[in-house]
Amino acid sequence: MFATTVVDSITFSIAAAICLFGALGVVGFRNPVHNALSLVATLFGIAVLFIAQGAYFLAAIQVIVYAGAIVVLFLFVIMLLGVDRAENLVAERKVSGIVLALLLGAGTGAMVYIAYRAGLSTPTGEKSAMAALDPSNDLQVLGRAIFTDYVLAFEITSILLTVAVIGAVVLSRPAGGEPIDYEEFPDPEEDPALLVEDLGAND
Amino acid sequence: MQNSYLMLGAALFAIGSFGLLIRRNPLVMFMCIELMLNAVNITFVAFSKQLDDVAGQAVVFFVLVIAAAEVVVGLGIIVAIMRRRPNVNADDLSLMKG
Structure with a gap:
């Protein structure tokens, strides 16, 4: 049913090895920075597997959203809080x-x-009545599904994102909250923009 | 071949849940949750390919969006807590259950 070529097997083996070793790194390393970088390796391997399965658009947003936004947010918080020390x-x-x-x-x-x-x-499920997915118009098919069959979920997702943004702002800027412990930031020259922003929020 | 994808997804999910149980740093626990979400994404895409159904890819799209929202709120909570109590771990936060 699926043409399993040698190339497919090699691609899967390499990407799966990257995924598994990255996952073990996320669990095993003691330093949170190393954990975050291992997570990047895993996410990259998963993006390669998405491409191998013909899900090109998902591979692209996997790299952009996960590796580009979420892991950077993790690293940013690790540096901001100064928790980049080894955990026992x-x-x-x-x-x-x-x-x-x-x-x-x-x-x-x-x-x-x-x-x-x-x-x-074969999987335990009913095969779709539609023709086989064609990777060359992957984005068209996915977009049509999201904006027709799943349009309600899509709209709810937009509300969720708005709520999340408002919640994050409320959480990270408590009105009359305690000042930041500046002993956690012994060397502000490393990131002056960050320090100025934090001072402005507490003045 | 497609079974290999499912097994890889299961292995990643197991590693992620194992890490969630043994780690005490809230940030690393969050990374383990991301790992588990991605393991499920692999499974969804594998079934999508296998069943010629784009619904699996649509679900992965929504999982990605919700993971982003979850990380924003979760990291906001962690930052708010760690500002007051630096170097806190998950055991110290058990009082949050109220």
């Missing part, structure tokens, strides 16, 4: 957490094993 993972482990995580991992592993052993070559 050993002292914070709890037995209950380890047991829960192992149970969850074992459960997920069992499901993957069952899915693998079942060896289903």
Whole structure:
């Protein structure tokens, strides 16, 4: 049904390896900056997998929104708060957490094993009555679906984004809130624009 | 071949949830949530390709938008908390449950 060529397999293997090692880096590294950079590797691998599946538009917004906006926001907050120090993972482990995580991992592993052993070559679902998706007009088909079948969800999403922006402004600028702890920023010359903005907000 | 995508999605989801359970830094926990969302996105796109249905890609589009909104609000909360109490971890924040 799907022409599985050698190129497809090689692309998948490389991208999947990048994804998995990046994911392990997100969990394993102790420094939050390294975690964020590992997340970029994972998101890049996922974008490659999207392209391999013919979802070109999603690959583009994956890179733009995730790697370009969300991870930069993470890094910005890490630098702003000065939490870019190593976290001591050993002292914070709890037995209950380890047991829960192992149970969850074992459960997920069992499901993957069952899915693998079942060896289903076709998914358990109804194939769409439409013709096969053509990657060359991927954006047209996706746009038509979003603005017709999913237009209500799209409008609700716009309300959600507006609420999120207002909420973020309210949260990060408390009226008459306590001043920032400037001992957290021993060297303001590193980012003078940031310091000026923060001072202005508290004057 | 398509099963490989589903298995990769499951593995990424497992790694993300494992990280969410063992990490105590709220920022890193947020990154693990992003990891889990992306694992689901891989699965959606794989099924979309397999079933010739664009609905999977549409859902991924909405997941991306909602993840962005979630990160904005979540990081706003983290910044508001950490300004008052630097170096706080998730265990110290358990009082938020009220």
